[in-house]
Amino acid sequence: MPAPHLAGFWLLLIAMPNPVRGLTWITNNSRVPQYLRGLADGSIPLTHQALHELASWRTAAHLRDLLMAVGALPRLDRQILLFERWYQHRLAAITDPEQARLLRRFAGWHLLPKLHTQASRRPLGPASRNVAASRLTTAATFLTFLTWLAARQHRLDQAGQADIDRWYAGQPDPDRARAFLRWAMADGHMPLLRLPTRASRPLVPISQHRRLALLRRCLTDTTIPLRTRVAACLVLLYAQPVSRLLRLTLDDITDSDGQTFLRLGTPPTPVPEPFATMLTALGTARANMNTATNADARWLFPGGRVGQPLTSNALLPQLRALGIQATQTRTAAFRQLVLQAPAPVVADALGFRPSTATKHVTVAGGTWNRYPLTRPPR
Secondary structure, eight states, rough: OOOOGHHHHHHHHHHHSSSHHHHHHHHHHTTTHHHHHHHHSSOOOHHHHHHSSOOOOHHHHHHHHHHHHSSOOOOHHHHHHHHHHHHHHHHHHHHHHHHHHHHHHHHIIHHHHHHHHHHHHHHOOHHHHHHHHHHHHHHHHHHHHHHHHHHHTTGGGGHHHHHHHHHHHHOGGGGGHHHHHHHHHHHHHSOOOOOOOOOOOOOOOOOOOHHHHHHHHHHHHSSSSSHHHHHHHHHHHHOOOOHTTTTTTGGGGGTTTTTEOSSSSOOEEEOTTTTHHHHHHHSSSHHHHHHHTTTTHHHHHOSSSOOBBBOOOHHHHHHHTTTTOOOHHHHHHHHHHHHHHHHHHHHHTTTOHHHHHHHHHHHHHHSSSTOOOOOOOO
Protein backbone atom coordinates (compact mmCIF):
# COMPACT_ATOMS: atom_id res chain seq x y z
CA MET A 1 0.00 0.00 0.00
CA PRO A 2 1.37 3.45 -0.83
CA ALA A 3 1.92 5.91 1.98
CA PRO A 4 -1.33 7.86 2.52
CA HIS A 5 0.32 11.23 1.91
CA LEU A 6 1.57 9.96 -1.50
CA ALA A 7 -1.69 8.33 -2.61
CA GLY A 8 -2.60 11.25 -4.85
CA PHE A 9 0.79 11.03 -6.55
CA TRP A 10 0.27 7.36 -7.46
CA LEU A 11 -3.27 8.01 -8.65
CA LEU A 12 -1.92 10.73 -10.93
CA LEU A 13 0.57 8.32 -12.49
CA ILE A 14 -1.87 5.48 -13.13
CA ALA A 15 -4.40 7.93 -14.59
CA MET A 16 -1.99 8.82 -17.40
CA PRO A 17 -3.16 7.95 -20.93
CA ASN A 18 -0.08 5.70 -21.08
CA PRO A 19 0.91 4.71 -17.50
CA VAL A 20 3.90 2.77 -18.81
CA ARG A 21 5.65 6.08 -19.42
CA GLY A 22 5.37 6.92 -15.74
CA LEU A 23 6.77 3.51 -14.81
CA THR A 24 9.64 4.04 -17.26
CA TRP A 25 10.46 7.39 -15.63
CA ILE A 26 10.65 5.71 -12.22
CA THR A 27 12.71 2.70 -13.30
CA ASN A 28 15.12 4.55 -15.60
CA ASN A 29 16.06 7.20 -13.05
CA SER A 30 17.72 5.64 -10.01
CA ARG A 31 17.09 8.76 -7.94
CA VAL A 32 13.29 8.58 -8.26
CA PRO A 33 12.78 5.31 -6.28
CA GLN A 34 15.27 6.57 -3.69
CA TYR A 35 13.43 9.86 -3.23
CA LEU A 36 10.00 8.23 -3.21
CA ARG A 37 11.07 5.75 -0.53
CA GLY A 38 12.45 8.62 1.53
CA LEU A 39 9.23 10.62 1.20
CA ALA A 40 7.18 7.53 2.10
CA ASP A 41 9.12 6.56 5.24
CA GLY A 42 9.72 10.16 6.39
CA SER A 43 13.49 10.18 6.01
CA ILE A 44 12.93 12.94 3.44
CA PRO A 45 10.42 15.44 4.90
CA LEU A 46 7.58 16.34 2.56
CA THR A 47 8.59 20.02 2.37
CA HIS A 48 9.88 22.35 -0.30
CA GLN A 49 13.10 22.94 1.65
CA ALA A 50 13.84 19.21 1.91
CA LEU A 51 13.39 18.80 -1.83
CA HIS A 52 15.66 21.83 -2.36
CA GLU A 53 18.46 19.96 -0.62
CA LEU A 54 18.32 16.75 -2.68
CA ALA A 55 21.35 16.03 -4.84
CA SER A 56 19.59 15.69 -8.21
CA TRP A 57 17.81 19.02 -8.54
CA ARG A 58 16.21 18.18 -11.91
CA THR A 59 14.62 15.01 -10.56
CA ALA A 60 13.57 16.79 -7.37
CA ALA A 61 12.05 19.68 -9.35
CA HIS A 62 9.93 17.36 -11.50
CA LEU A 63 8.87 15.34 -8.46
CA ARG A 64 7.95 18.54 -6.63
CA ASP A 65 5.81 19.70 -9.59
CA LEU A 66 3.85 16.43 -9.44
CA LEU A 67 3.44 16.66 -5.67
CA MET A 68 2.15 20.24 -5.93
CA ALA A 69 -0.28 19.17 -8.67
CA VAL A 70 -1.97 16.64 -6.34
CA GLY A 71 -1.94 18.90 -3.28
CA ALA A 72 0.70 16.96 -1.35
CA LEU A 73 2.84 20.12 -1.25
CA PRO A 74 1.69 23.75 -1.05
CA ARG A 75 1.53 25.25 -4.52
CA LEU A 76 4.28 27.80 -5.07
CA ASP A 77 5.56 29.37 -8.26
CA ARG A 78 8.04 26.98 -9.86
CA GLN A 79 10.39 29.70 -11.08
CA ILE A 80 10.68 31.16 -7.58
CA LEU A 81 11.48 27.72 -6.16
CA LEU A 82 14.17 27.17 -8.79
CA PHE A 83 15.67 30.60 -8.13
CA GLU A 84 15.72 30.01 -4.36
CA ARG A 85 17.56 26.73 -4.79
CA TRP A 86 20.01 28.25 -7.27
CA TYR A 87 20.93 31.30 -5.23
CA GLN A 88 21.38 29.28 -2.03
CA HIS A 89 23.95 27.09 -3.78
CA ARG A 90 25.49 30.15 -5.43
CA LEU A 91 26.00 31.89 -2.10
CA ALA A 92 27.33 28.74 -0.45
CA ALA A 93 30.29 28.88 -2.84
CA ILE A 94 31.28 32.44 -1.79
CA THR A 95 34.07 32.37 0.77
CA ASP A 96 34.07 36.05 1.74
CA PRO A 97 31.50 36.35 4.57
CA GLU A 98 30.80 40.04 3.95
CA GLN A 99 30.15 39.50 0.25
CA ALA A 100 27.89 36.53 1.03
CA ARG A 101 25.96 38.62 3.58
CA LEU A 102 25.34 41.45 1.13
CA LEU A 103 24.28 39.13 -1.67
CA ARG A 104 21.95 37.23 0.64
CA ARG A 105 20.29 40.48 1.67
CA PHE A 106 20.05 41.60 -1.96
CA ALA A 107 18.45 38.31 -3.01
CA GLY A 108 16.13 38.01 -0.02
CA TRP A 109 15.09 41.65 0.33
CA HIS A 110 15.05 42.80 -3.28
CA LEU A 111 15.07 40.06 -5.93
CA LEU A 112 12.72 37.58 -4.25
CA PRO A 113 10.07 40.18 -3.27
CA LYS A 114 10.02 41.40 -6.89
CA LEU A 115 9.52 37.84 -8.13
CA HIS A 116 6.72 37.25 -5.62
CA THR A 117 5.02 40.47 -6.73
CA GLN A 118 5.19 39.40 -10.38
CA ALA A 119 3.95 35.90 -9.51
CA SER A 120 0.92 37.38 -7.70
CA ARG A 121 -0.21 38.82 -11.04
CA ARG A 122 0.55 35.85 -13.30
CA PRO A 123 2.70 32.68 -13.28
CA LEU A 124 6.34 33.42 -13.95
CA GLY A 125 8.30 32.20 -16.94
CA PRO A 126 11.97 31.19 -17.06
CA ALA A 127 12.89 34.67 -18.31
CA SER A 128 11.93 36.25 -14.97
CA ARG A 129 14.10 33.77 -13.08
CA ASN A 130 16.99 34.27 -15.51
CA VAL A 131 16.85 38.06 -15.06
CA ALA A 132 17.01 37.71 -11.27
CA ALA A 133 19.88 35.20 -11.53
CA SER A 134 21.76 37.49 -13.92
CA ARG A 135 21.42 40.42 -11.54
CA LEU A 136 22.72 38.38 -8.62
CA THR A 137 25.63 37.05 -10.69
CA THR A 138 26.60 40.56 -11.82
CA ALA A 139 26.32 41.81 -8.24
CA ALA A 140 28.75 39.06 -7.23
CA THR A 141 31.11 40.20 -9.98
CA PHE A 142 30.96 43.74 -8.63
CA LEU A 143 31.67 42.54 -5.11
CA THR A 144 34.66 40.63 -6.44
CA PHE A 145 35.86 43.99 -7.72
CA LEU A 146 35.60 45.18 -4.13
CA THR A 147 38.24 42.61 -3.24
CA TRP A 148 40.51 44.60 -5.51
CA LEU A 149 39.40 47.75 -3.69
CA ALA A 150 40.07 46.11 -0.34
CA ALA A 151 43.71 45.77 -1.28
CA ARG A 152 43.68 49.55 -1.52
CA GLN A 153 41.86 49.82 1.82
CA HIS A 154 38.46 50.51 0.25
CA ARG A 155 35.17 48.96 1.34
CA LEU A 156 31.76 49.16 -0.29
CA ASP A 157 30.75 52.01 1.98
CA GLN A 158 33.92 53.85 0.91
CA ALA A 159 33.53 53.31 -2.85
CA GLY A 160 33.84 56.50 -4.83
CA GLN A 161 32.70 57.68 -8.25
CA ALA A 162 36.07 56.77 -9.77
CA ASP A 163 35.69 53.19 -8.52
CA ILE A 164 32.26 52.83 -10.12
CA ASP A 165 33.50 54.35 -13.39
CA ARG A 166 36.52 52.06 -13.47
CA TRP A 167 34.40 48.94 -12.91
CA TYR A 168 31.87 49.98 -15.56
CA ALA A 169 34.63 50.53 -18.09
CA GLY A 170 35.87 46.96 -17.72
CA GLN A 171 32.55 45.09 -17.97
CA PRO A 172 30.83 43.84 -21.16
CA ASP A 173 27.34 44.42 -19.72
CA PRO A 174 27.66 46.49 -16.52
CA ASP A 175 24.05 47.73 -16.59
CA ARG A 176 22.97 44.39 -15.14
CA ALA A 177 24.47 45.59 -11.85
CA ARG A 178 22.20 48.66 -11.71
CA ALA A 179 19.56 46.90 -9.61
CA PHE A 180 22.15 45.88 -7.01
CA LEU A 181 23.93 49.25 -6.95
CA ARG A 182 20.68 51.17 -6.58
CA TRP A 183 19.58 48.83 -3.80
CA ALA A 184 22.96 49.16 -2.05
CA MET A 185 22.72 52.97 -2.19
CA ALA A 186 19.10 53.05 -1.02
CA ASP A 187 19.85 50.60 1.81
CA GLY A 188 22.85 52.59 3.01
CA HIS A 189 25.57 50.08 2.08
CA MET A 190 27.39 52.53 -0.19
CA PRO A 191 27.44 56.29 -0.91
CA LEU A 192 25.04 57.86 -3.38
CA LEU A 193 26.92 57.87 -6.67
CA ARG A 194 26.10 58.43 -10.33
CA LEU A 195 25.76 55.28 -12.42
CA PRO A 196 27.28 55.72 -15.88
CA THR A 197 24.99 55.28 -18.87
CA ARG A 198 25.79 53.69 -22.17
CA ALA A 199 24.20 54.57 -25.46
CA SER A 200 22.11 51.63 -26.65
CA ARG A 201 22.47 50.44 -30.19
CA PRO A 202 19.35 51.12 -32.24
CA LEU A 203 17.26 48.07 -33.03
CA VAL A 204 16.81 47.51 -36.76
CA PRO A 205 13.54 45.66 -37.48
CA ILE A 206 13.22 43.35 -40.45
CA SER A 207 11.73 44.81 -43.64
CA GLN A 208 8.06 44.47 -44.51
CA HIS A 209 9.09 42.41 -47.56
CA ARG A 210 11.01 39.99 -45.31
CA ARG A 211 8.14 39.82 -42.82
CA LEU A 212 5.63 38.90 -45.54
CA ALA A 213 7.99 36.27 -46.98
CA LEU A 214 8.36 34.65 -43.56
CA LEU A 215 4.62 34.78 -43.01
CA ARG A 216 3.93 33.18 -46.39
CA ARG A 217 6.31 30.33 -45.59
CA CYS A 218 4.80 29.70 -42.14
CA LEU A 219 1.29 29.63 -43.61
CA THR A 220 2.10 27.24 -46.45
CA ASP A 221 5.10 25.05 -45.55
CA THR A 222 3.59 21.93 -44.00
CA THR A 223 7.02 20.39 -43.42
CA ILE A 224 7.40 22.77 -40.45
CA PRO A 225 5.79 21.44 -37.23
CA LEU A 226 2.35 22.98 -36.73
CA ARG A 227 3.23 24.23 -33.25
CA THR A 228 6.22 26.17 -34.61
CA ARG A 229 4.19 27.60 -37.51
CA VAL A 230 1.44 28.85 -35.18
CA ALA A 231 3.93 30.44 -32.76
CA ALA A 232 5.73 32.12 -35.66
CA CYS A 233 2.49 33.53 -37.05
CA LEU A 234 1.58 34.97 -33.65
CA VAL A 235 4.85 36.91 -33.74
CA LEU A 236 4.59 37.89 -37.41
CA LEU A 237 0.90 38.87 -37.37
CA TYR A 238 0.27 40.17 -33.85
CA ALA A 239 3.75 41.20 -32.60
CA GLN A 240 3.37 38.95 -29.56
CA PRO A 241 6.38 38.35 -27.29
CA VAL A 242 7.23 34.66 -27.07
CA SER A 243 6.85 34.74 -23.27
CA ARG A 244 3.26 35.97 -23.68
CA LEU A 245 2.10 33.77 -26.56
CA LEU A 246 3.25 30.70 -24.64
CA ARG A 247 0.70 31.54 -21.92
CA LEU A 248 -2.27 31.42 -24.29
CA THR A 249 -4.88 28.79 -23.48
CA LEU A 250 -7.58 27.02 -25.44
CA ASP A 251 -10.07 29.34 -23.74
CA ASP A 252 -8.46 32.30 -25.52
CA ILE A 253 -9.65 30.93 -28.88
CA THR A 254 -13.34 31.56 -29.56
CA ASP A 255 -15.68 31.35 -32.54
CA SER A 256 -18.64 33.58 -33.40
CA ASP A 257 -20.73 33.23 -36.55
CA GLY A 258 -17.94 31.39 -38.34
CA GLN A 259 -15.25 33.96 -37.38
CA THR A 260 -12.38 32.85 -35.15
CA PHE A 261 -11.19 35.28 -32.47
CA LEU A 262 -8.09 35.24 -30.29
CA ARG A 263 -8.08 36.95 -26.91
CA LEU A 264 -4.83 38.88 -26.70
CA GLY A 265 -6.37 42.03 -25.26
CA THR A 266 -9.77 43.74 -25.31
CA PRO A 267 -11.71 43.14 -27.45
CA PRO A 268 -10.63 39.75 -28.87
CA THR A 269 -8.78 40.00 -32.17
CA PRO A 270 -10.19 38.49 -35.40
CA VAL A 271 -8.03 35.72 -36.86
CA PRO A 272 -7.85 35.60 -40.68
CA GLU A 273 -7.66 32.47 -42.79
CA PRO A 274 -5.67 30.34 -43.30
CA PHE A 275 -4.15 31.07 -39.89
CA ALA A 276 -7.52 30.52 -38.17
CA THR A 277 -7.61 26.93 -39.44
CA MET A 278 -4.03 26.34 -38.26
CA LEU A 279 -4.81 27.79 -34.84
CA THR A 280 -7.86 25.61 -34.23
CA ALA A 281 -6.03 22.56 -35.60
CA LEU A 282 -3.25 23.04 -33.05
CA GLY A 283 -5.86 23.05 -30.28
CA THR A 284 -6.78 19.47 -31.16
CA ALA A 285 -3.23 18.22 -31.84
CA ARG A 286 -1.14 19.56 -29.00
CA ALA A 287 2.14 17.92 -27.96
CA ASN A 288 3.05 16.85 -24.39
CA MET A 289 -0.47 15.69 -23.55
CA ASN A 290 0.16 12.00 -22.84
CA THR A 291 1.93 12.27 -19.50
CA ALA A 292 0.88 12.82 -15.91
CA THR A 293 2.18 16.37 -16.10
CA ASN A 294 -0.39 17.82 -18.48
CA ALA A 295 -3.35 15.48 -18.70
CA ASP A 296 -5.84 18.33 -18.16
CA ALA A 297 -3.72 21.26 -19.37
CA ARG A 298 -5.47 24.10 -21.17
CA TRP A 299 -2.27 25.64 -22.50
CA LEU A 300 -2.18 26.13 -26.26
CA PHE A 301 1.53 25.24 -26.02
CA PRO A 302 1.77 22.67 -23.17
CA GLY A 303 5.21 22.01 -21.75
CA GLY A 304 6.77 18.97 -20.17
CA ARG A 305 6.39 20.22 -16.59
CA VAL A 306 3.32 19.96 -14.41
CA GLY A 307 0.98 22.88 -14.96
CA GLN A 308 3.53 24.74 -17.08
CA PRO A 309 3.44 25.80 -20.72
CA LEU A 310 6.32 25.29 -23.12
CA THR A 311 9.36 27.38 -22.21
CA SER A 312 10.87 30.14 -24.30
CA ASN A 313 14.13 28.21 -24.38
CA ALA A 314 12.35 25.35 -26.13
CA LEU A 315 10.59 27.51 -28.73
CA LEU A 316 13.06 30.27 -29.58
CA PRO A 317 15.62 28.00 -31.31
CA GLN A 318 12.83 26.69 -33.56
CA LEU A 319 11.89 30.24 -34.54
CA ARG A 320 15.51 31.19 -35.17
CA ALA A 321 15.88 28.15 -37.42
CA LEU A 322 13.16 29.71 -39.59
CA GLY A 323 15.07 32.99 -39.71
CA ILE A 324 12.81 34.70 -37.17
CA GLN A 325 14.62 36.87 -34.63
CA ALA A 326 11.79 37.55 -32.21
CA THR A 327 12.53 41.16 -31.21
CA GLN A 328 13.27 42.49 -34.69
CA THR A 329 10.26 40.64 -36.12
CA ARG A 330 7.88 41.86 -33.42
CA THR A 331 9.04 45.43 -33.92
CA ALA A 332 8.40 45.23 -37.66
CA ALA A 333 4.94 43.74 -37.12
CA PHE A 334 3.97 46.35 -34.52
CA ARG A 335 5.09 49.27 -36.67
CA GLN A 336 3.09 47.97 -39.61
CA LEU A 337 -0.01 47.46 -37.46
CA VAL A 338 0.04 51.01 -36.07
CA LEU A 339 0.19 52.34 -39.63
CA GLN A 340 -3.03 50.47 -40.41
CA ALA A 341 -5.08 51.36 -37.29
CA PRO A 342 -4.98 53.91 -34.45
CA ALA A 343 -2.31 53.15 -31.88
CA PRO A 344 -4.75 52.98 -28.91
CA VAL A 345 -6.91 50.46 -30.78
CA VAL A 346 -3.89 48.30 -31.63
CA ALA A 347 -2.62 48.49 -28.05
CA ASP A 348 -5.95 47.40 -26.54
CA ALA A 349 -6.55 44.59 -29.03
CA LEU A 350 -3.06 43.12 -28.68
CA GLY A 351 -2.62 43.60 -24.94
CA PHE A 352 0.00 46.37 -24.95
CA ARG A 353 0.17 49.69 -23.16
CA PRO A 354 -0.96 52.72 -25.22
CA SER A 355 2.43 54.35 -24.62
CA THR A 356 4.15 51.39 -26.29
CA ALA A 357 1.95 51.71 -29.37
CA THR A 358 2.47 55.48 -29.46
CA LYS A 359 6.25 55.06 -29.53
CA HIS A 360 5.95 52.66 -32.46
CA VAL A 361 3.62 54.91 -34.43
CA THR A 362 6.01 57.83 -33.93
CA VAL A 363 8.98 55.87 -35.22
CA ALA A 364 6.92 54.43 -38.08
CA GLY A 365 5.84 57.93 -39.16
CA GLY A 366 2.13 57.39 -38.59
CA THR A 367 -0.50 60.13 -38.37
CA TRP A 368 -2.83 58.71 -35.70
CA ASN A 369 -1.48 60.94 -32.93
CA ARG A 370 -4.74 62.92 -32.74
CA TYR A 371 -6.96 59.87 -32.52
CA PRO A 372 -9.00 60.18 -29.28
CA LEU A 373 -8.53 57.52 -26.64
CA THR A 374 -11.68 55.41 -26.32
CA ARG A 375 -10.49 53.95 -23.02
CA PRO A 376 -8.72 55.60 -20.09
CA PRO A 377 -4.90 55.16 -20.12
CA ARG A 378 -3.55 52.34 -18.00
